[in-house]
Structures are given as C-alpha cells and as structure tokens.
Amino acid sequence: MFKFFLVKLAQLVPTFIGVTIVAFAFIRLLPGDPILLMAGERGISAERYAELKAQMGFDRSLVAQYFDFLKGLLHGDLGNSLVTHSPVMDEFMSRFPATLELSLFALAFAVIIGLPAGVLAAVKRGKTLDHTVMGVSLTGYSMPIFWWGLLLIMLFSSTLGWTPVSGRISFLYFIDSVTGFMTIDSLIAGDWGAFLSALHHLVLPAIVLGTIPLAVIARQTRSSMLEVLGEDYVRTARAKGLSNFRVIMVHTLRNALISVVTVIGLQVGLLLAGAILTETIFSWPGIGKWMIDAISRRDYPSVQGGLVLIAFIVMIVNLLVDIAYGVINPRIRH
Amino acid sequence: MALLDIEGLSVRFQTSSGLFAAVEGVNINVDRGEVWSIVGESGSGKSVSMLATMGLLPWTAQVTADKMAFDGQDLQQLSSRQRRRIVGGEMSMIFQEPMSSLNPCFTVGTQIDEMIKQHLGGSRKERHERALDLLAQVGIPDPARRIKAYPHQLSGGMSQRVMIAMAISCNPRLLIADEPTTALDVTIQAQILELLLRLQEDTGMALILITHDMGVVAETAKHVVVQYAGRQVEKQDVKSLFANPRHPYTEALLSALPERAGDQDRLPTIPGVVPGQHDRPTGCLFNPRCRYATEHCREVEPVAAPDDPARTLCHYPLEDGISPSPAAAGVARDNPQSSPHREVRP
Structure with missing residues (x-):
C-alpha cells in the first residue's frame, strides 16, 4: 500500500511541471498588458512604461521569466500581486477557505442526494421512480449554472425571501477566523445565530454548484449498480438467502462504488471551475471571484499562481481518490 | 414425501x-x-x-x-x-x-x-x-x-x-x-x-x-x-437410461460418448443446434434433428403417455433401442453407416 502511494506520488511530478508551463503561458497569451491597464485611459509615457516593465521583470526573455517563476515556486513563493502588492500566496490562502467551504457543502449535497437516488433508480429500473430520477438529473446536468443560480435567487431570495442574495454571513455578526469556514468558526465562537446565518448564506450557492455533480453522480451510480447487479456474485449473495437490503447495500453497492468514487474525484475539478461562476453570481468572496478579477486586470503573478495552486489541489484530490480506490478495491491493494 | x-x-x-x-x-x-x-x-x-x-x-x-x-x-x-x-x-x-x-x-x-x-x-x-x-x-x-x-x-x-x-x-x-x-x-x-x-x-x-x-x-x-429446449423429454434411473434410452435425443446423446463410439474414426454428433427463441419448429421441438422424425412429428407436439414412467416426450418412444417410428425403417441402430447423420470414413 505504501509503495502504491509512492508510485502515485511520483506520477504527479511530470503533471505538475506541465501545469506550471500552461499556467505561465496562458495569461501571457491573452491580449492586453498589465502596465497599460494600470495606467488607465490617460496612457503612460514610453520612458515610464519601460521603467515599470524593467521593475516588474517583464523586459527579460520569457524563458528567464518562466524559470524565475519556477524557482520561486520551489521556495513556496508565488510572487506579489501587481495590483495589491501583497504575496499571491497570502491572497490565495485568505480566500481559499471560502471556496473550500462552498465546494465541500456542494459536494456533500451532491453525494448525499445523488448516491441514494442512483441506487434507487437502479433497483427500480424501468419504473416511474427510475424515469423520474434520470429525467431530473438530465435536466440538472443540462442546466447552465448562471441561469440556474439566477432562477433560485429569484424564487428563494426575492419572491419568498427565505435566503439572502449574496455574501457569506450577515453583517451583524463578527466572528474570529480560526479555520476560515464560517460555519465552523461560528460554532467555535458559540454563536448560534451566526451559524444559522452562515448556513443560510451557504444553502443556495451550494445547491447551484452541486447540481451538475449531483446529476453526474446519480447517473454513474445507477449505471454502475445495474452493471454489478448482473454479476454472478450478486446471484451468489441471493443464493445465500440474504435480505434484499443486504444484497443491494453490501454486495452490490460496495462494488459499484469503485467507479462512483472515480467520478466523485473528477467532480472536484469541476467544482472548482464551477465555483468561479457560482461565486460571481452570489458575490461569494472565494478564489473564483478573485481569479476573475485578476484575469481582467492581467495580474500575471496572481493568475499563474492561482492556477498552479488550484491545479495542485485537484491533483492532490485525485491522489486521494486513487488511495480510496485501494481501500475499496482489494484487487488494487494486493 | x-x-x-x-x-x-x-x-x-x-x-x-x-x-x-x-x-x-x-x-x-x-x-x-x-x-x-x-x-x-x-x-x-x-x-x-x-x-x-x-x-x-x-x-x-x-x-x-x-x-x-x-x-x-x-x-x-x-x-x-x-x-x-x-x-x-x-x-x-x-x-x-x-x-x-x-x-x-x-x-x-x-x-x-x-x-x-x-x-x-x-x-x-x-x-x-x-x-x-x-x-x-x-x-x-x-x-x-x-x-x-x-x-x-x-x-x-x-x-x-x-x-x-x-x-x-x-x-x-x-x-x-x-x-x-x-x-x-x-x-x-x-x-x-x-x-x-x-x-x-x-x-x-x-x-x-x-x-x-x-x-x-x-x-x-x-x-x-x-x-431439450426447455422441455423435459425423459426421466429415468441411470441404469435403465443407459441401457434403454426412451427418447431419440437421449439415444443420440449417449451415442456421442467416446466410449460408445467403438472403433469409428469420427465421433457421432447430433447435427444442428438447440432452437432458440425465434427458430422454434412446429410439432416436436427435436424433430429437425431427429433421425426418426416423421410428418406427424413435424406437425403435432408430443405429450408423454400417462402410463410411461419415464414420461418420454416423443410420439415414438424407443423400445429396447428400437424406434417404432415409420421413419426408422431405413435406420438400423447397429449400423451407423446407414444413418444419414453419421459421417464415418471407411
């Protein structure tokens, strides 16, 4: 198992190098120039432009710039934002908990509803329940996040007034940041009202962000369950005189989970991508919104640093998924 | 019980x-x-x-x-x-x-x-x-x-x-x-x-x-x-089944045993395959592959005779290895060469 882990870890290295190249190149391929954008409509003199360019290091060759970036990266230094001049790492870390909290709630929503829905659909194959679950999940999957978010805001926030429109917590509460998770911090502070407020703010964005993963998980669970239900060992389990519940939940689901876990792992990348839209709609102060701002300002260090960090997180999650595989599937472990 | x-x-x-x-x-x-x-x-x-x-x-x-x-x-x-x-x-x-x-x-x-x-x-x-x-x-x-x-x-x-x-x-x-x-x-x-x-x-x-x-x-x-093809064609105790198969299908299965093939160069086979869902014949399901089959077999589905302990599903159950079927006249059991289904090289 330990060797399995090391091999998987080693496989991450080339991927990570590739990511740094893409992140570095991506922002530079976009038309526009951070210095000109900073200067605004009045423009800037040629001398001042050259001076700033040298100061920011953009006068050097791209290769040299890339290796500077790589060198900094190895020291854990992603450079400073061109706009705020504070370290990119700090900027990222101060916003990341918000995104993580949102993504975890979205994923929990997707798994808690998607998995049982998929199992039920498979067990009731061809019945009304199956068609309903699959129809709803196809609708959810096809729903553009932007539109779906706005629909929910219109219904629950404007018309019904059940949830707030934006932000993470009501302005009435001030909570010390310990974990960066509003829900947990408010519980640590023992402030029940703040916790409910944080939860209220979280519900809609988590549903919006979790809808597509929910649909994917439900469909994958259903097809994987159907496949496993036809296996010989499921017939053996029935031949043992086990209850239907045990046959489904132990013998079938355990095997079906192997492919479902892969899909859940893949959703994490999608969640972080989806977070950019969701955070923009709900003014959620996470890295999605921060990245959008950084791109529009051509803040090179923030964009490349942010991309590398997000990619790194996705890679770590995939590593965890691979390990989860080994735990679920003895054929990989041994 | x-x-x-x-x-x-x-x-x-x-x-x-x-x-x-x-x-x-x-x-x-x-x-x-x-x-x-x-x-x-x-x-x-x-x-x-x-x-x-x-x-x-x-x-x-x-x-x-x-x-x-x-x-x-x-x-x-x-x-x-x-x-x-x-x-x-x-x-x-x-x-x-x-x-x-x-x-x-x-x-x-x-x-x-x-x-x-x-x-x-x-x-x-x-x-x-x-x-x-x-x-x-x-x-x-x-x-x-x-x-x-x-x-x-x-x-x-x-x-x-x-x-x-x-x-x-x-x-x-x-x-x-x-x-x-x-x-x-x-x-x-x-x-x-x-x-x-x-x-x-x-x-x-x-x-x-x-x-x-x-x-x-x-x-x-x-x-x-x-x-055969979902139907029970015969039921006997093992000794009488091997000595006196009642159904032509059983007889054909037994003659396909290498031990029973004697000194023939090729093992006898039953031509054709078991009919599936879409190619079921009329009459007896075994008739296309049966060497004793008659027009009657091709038209009428057989039922087991009530007094037959083996419940043979055949119009002409074999008696002591001999088929009473009119089609059996040209098929001698002990002379495989004469069987149209058996391919035996001299």
Whole structure:
C-alpha cells in the first residue's frame, strides 16, 4: 500500500511541471498588458512604461521569466500581486477557505442526494421512480449554472425571501477566523445565530454548484449498480438467502462504488471551475471571484499562481481518490 | 414425501417479441439423500429450472408450477422472508463460474461467515471455527491463511472449493450444483466431482447435478432428467437410461460418448443446434434433428403417455433401442453407416 502511494506520488511530478508551463503561458497569451491597464485611459509615457516593465521583470526573455517563476515556486513563493502588492500566496490562502467551504457543502449535497437516488433508480429500473430520477438529473446536468443560480435567487431570495442574495454571513455578526469556514468558526465562537446565518448564506450557492455533480453522480451510480447487479456474485449473495437490503447495500453497492468514487474525484475539478461562476453570481468572496478579477486586470503573478495552486489541489484530490480506490478495491491493494 | 417435489414447472420470460417459454413441463422429485442429474445441451433450460426453484431468477421471469414443494412446504406460497430461510440454509446452490461467483471485495472468510451468520448464528469465534473446518473439509490447504484471502488470489478450483464450503456451511438437505466443473480444467474437474460425491455421502444431503457430460452422469447420478429446449423429454434411473434410452435425443446423446463410439474414426454428433427463441419448429421441438422424425412429428407436439414412467416426450418412444417410428425403417441402430447423420470414413 505504501509503495502504491509512492508510485502515485511520483506520477504527479511530470503533471505538475506541465501545469506550471500552461499556467505561465496562458495569461501571457491573452491580449492586453498589465502596465497599460494600470495606467488607465490617460496612457503612460514610453520612458515610464519601460521603467515599470524593467521593475516588474517583464523586459527579460520569457524563458528567464518562466524559470524565475519556477524557482520561486520551489521556495513556496508565488510572487506579489501587481495590483495589491501583497504575496499571491497570502491572497490565495485568505480566500481559499471560502471556496473550500462552498465546494465541500456542494459536494456533500451532491453525494448525499445523488448516491441514494442512483441506487434507487437502479433497483427500480424501468419504473416511474427510475424515469423520474434520470429525467431530473438530465435536466440538472443540462442546466447552465448562471441561469440556474439566477432562477433560485429569484424564487428563494426575492419572491419568498427565505435566503439572502449574496455574501457569506450577515453583517451583524463578527466572528474570529480560526479555520476560515464560517460555519465552523461560528460554532467555535458559540454563536448560534451566526451559524444559522452562515448556513443560510451557504444553502443556495451550494445547491447551484452541486447540481451538475449531483446529476453526474446519480447517473454513474445507477449505471454502475445495474452493471454489478448482473454479476454472478450478486446471484451468489441471493443464493445465500440474504435480505434484499443486504444484497443491494453490501454486495452490490460496495462494488459499484469503485467507479462512483472515480467520478466523485473528477467532480472536484469541476467544482472548482464551477465555483468561479457560482461565486460571481452570489458575490461569494472565494478564489473564483478573485481569479476573475485578476484575469481582467492581467495580474500575471496572481493568475499563474492561482492556477498552479488550484491545479495542485485537484491533483492532490485525485491522489486521494486513487488511495480510496485501494481501500475499496482489494484487487488494487494486493 | 419427496424432499423436492416439482410438477409442471414452467418459466416464461417477457421479451420484446412476446412471452418466451424457456422452461416448460419439468417434473423432478428428489428424495432425501438421492443424487439426481439434469442433462441436456446448452440452452436446454437446465440452469433456468433450478434457478427458478431457488427463486434466483430476475423479476422478468414468470415462474409457474402445478406443484413446487420443499420438504412439504409449498415454495410458491411462502413469503420472500420465509423462502430466504430455506434458500441458502436447507437448499443451496453452486454455480458454473467459480471465479466470478465470489464477491471480489470481501475475503473468503467474510463470505462464508456471512452465510453461517444468516442461517445458523453463533458467536463470532464459533463461526470462525466453523469456517476453518469447512475449508479443511473441502480440501483447501492451510485454511488459516486462505480464510483471509480475497477471491482474486485463488485459482478456479480453489474458488469452487470455497463455493462448495459456503454452500454446505449450513448443513443443507439439498445441494444444487450447476455445471460445477465446466469452467475448470480436466484434472480439477475430477477432483471437484469426487469432493461433491464424498460430501454427499458424508452428510447424506441430496444432490442435483446439472451437466452436459453423460460420462459424469454415469459415474454420479442415480436418477436422470433429460431436458431439450426447455422441455423435459425423459426421466429415468441411470441404469435403465443407459441401457434403454426412451427418447431419440437421449439415444443420440449417449451415442456421442467416446466410449460408445467403438472403433469409428469420427465421433457421432447430433447435427444442428438447440432452437432458440425465434427458430422454434412446429410439432416436436427435436424433430429437425431427429433421425426418426416423421410428418406427424413435424406437425403435432408430443405429450408423454400417462402410463410411461419415464414420461418420454416423443410420439415414438424407443423400445429396447428400437424406434417404432415409420421413419426408422431405413435406420438400423447397429449400423451407423446407414444413418444419414453419421459421417464415418471407411
């Protein structure tokens, strides 16, 4: 198992190098120039432009710039934002908990509803329940996040007034940041009202962000369950005189989970991508919104640093998924 | 009272082109401690009829029977909970593909333990001891180590032994073995059959062996049911079946045995294949392949004569190896050269 882990870890290295190249190149391929954008409509003199360019290091060759970036990266230094001049790492870390909290709630929503829905659909194959679950999940999957978010805001926030429109917590509460998770911090502070407020703010964005993963998980669970239900060992389990519940939940689901876990792992990348839209709609102060701002300002260090960090997180999650595989599937472990 | 008493068992599947009768009119009555065999080619409905008995068919299957009783209990009247107490406990089954019949996610020990826990109960330690005993009983070396193994770490023969250990773990009174040796290589086949027969003798349970190997039938069974295309065509005790087959299909199966082929260069075969759902002939289902078939056979479906103990499903059951069929005139049993189906080089 330990060797399995090391091999998987080693496989991450080339991927990570590739990511740094893409992140570095991506922002530079976009038309526009951070210095000109900073200067605004009045423009800037040629001398001042050259001076700033040298100061920011953009006068050097791209290769040299890339290796500077790589060198900094190895020291854990992603450079400073061109706009705020504070370290990119700090900027990222101060916003990341918000995104993580949102993504975890979205994923929990997707798994808690998607998995049982998929199992039920498979067990009731061809019945009304199956068609309903699959129809709803196809609708959810096809729903553009932007539109779906706005629909929910219109219904629950404007018309019904059940949830707030934006932000993470009501302005009435001030909570010390310990974990960066509003829900947990408010519980640590023992402030029940703040916790409910944080939860209220979280519900809609988590549903919006979790809808597509929910649909994917439900469909994958259903097809994987159907496949496993036809296996010989499921017939053996029935031949043992086990209850239907045990046959489904132990013998079938355990095997079906192997492919479902892969899909859940893949959703994490999608969640972080989806977070950019969701955070923009709900003014959620996470890295999605921060990245959008950084791109529009051509803040090179923030964009490349942010991309590398997000990619790194996705890679770590995939590593965890691979390990989860080994735990679920003895054929990989041994 | 027979242990397993089945009369007129039928299994129909709802398909896109209508109802398909995979099994029709199967009768079997196994007494305590008896060894039965069900033979027939692939597609004869042997497995389906036994899966129906165990209640293991998918919900698309419609199982009906005039009588379907285990030890006096009507299996059709039992609730699914009551039936599960019999299935696995008193009546258990092993399958064709041992490698895929064990759940890859659980150890051998867990899978045996689960069955004992379901039917016999007992403390964890007692169950563990029993599982070890069972593994030793089915001839698995080093049970203490194997009990922790996962199915992918076992060979096919080992897996089948584990399946057998599991099937006998709750002292069943009837064991159904569905072609238990088909997926194994020849040397292992003999060992597994020997094991099954030894266990049958030791425990006194009844055994139903599904096979398409007449040689296995001769060595193991006391009673034989011959099935063809879902119909039971003949039922006899093994000695009279081999001496005096009543149905032309049985006769053809027997003459395909290498031991009976004598000094012919080529083994006799039965031309054609078992008809499937879409190519069922009219009249007797065996008529396109039967060398005694007449116009009558091609038009009218045969029924078993009420006074025939073998319940032969044939218009012209063989008597002492001779067919009374008018078509048999030109077919002499002892002269294979004259048979239109037999290709024998001089």
